[in-house]
Amino acid sequence: MSYRHVLSVPAMGSAVRIARETAELVLVECGVGLRHPSVGPGLLILAELVTNSVRHAVVLSPMITVTFAHGAGAYAFAVHDRHPYQPALFGALATAPGSGLATVVEMTMELGGTAVVRPDADGHGKSIWITLPL
Template sequence: MTPAPAPYALPHRHVLTLSTGPGAVRVAGETVEKALGEWGIGERHPAAVGPALLILGELVANSVRHAAAASPQTTVVYAAGPDCLVLVVHDRHPHRPDLTGPRAAGTGGLATVMELTYAPGGTAVVRGDPDGPGKSIWITLPA
């Protein structure tokens, strides 16, 4: 599996920090959709935008559902280059989901994320925080 490009190395990037609570999924989705439109991603790669927004929504929803008590904020990083989109969702909850195990391959939100990521040749990685118990889920999609 090719490692995800660092968002700071891509020509378009943005960081959004949200309260881990009601409304976070909507705000994240609207903000990312607007940015992708401004960057021309929707026009050049319309097939990538829908799956990216579904993936992002599910990952932010998981942070709201499972991490709010340990992580009052969720950070979303989104970046785009000529051939990829990178989505990173970070919270401070210590649980690191197994993106390759039976839960990921089963049913539900994480399974949908993995299907939408892997089907077009994308990658998914969980990275722990170097300074504590949190984690970031990195999704890279071809554009």
């Protein structure tokens, strides 16, 4: 059974807390225990991506959309904003080790997950999708 939930929040500091709390509710709703080994790191990854959107995209993207998805053996989330910059996720490991984005990629890889940047069709925004195994 698959599950999808979409959250839109203003690009402000409280977005991080709201996104984390919503993620916890979604996981519980899907039957995933909050003590599952990938949940804590997944919440940190989510918080970092929402923080990046709040810090860097707010001028062009007053709203941030977070999409949560759950299916057999995996859960995923995407953080979307309307800023055109598309970060090189895996380039961050080499060019900005220790940065928030490099940490996101490292944690995702350590969990056996995937990280992908998907541009909007019009080129004026993007979603960063993280998929983690359960």
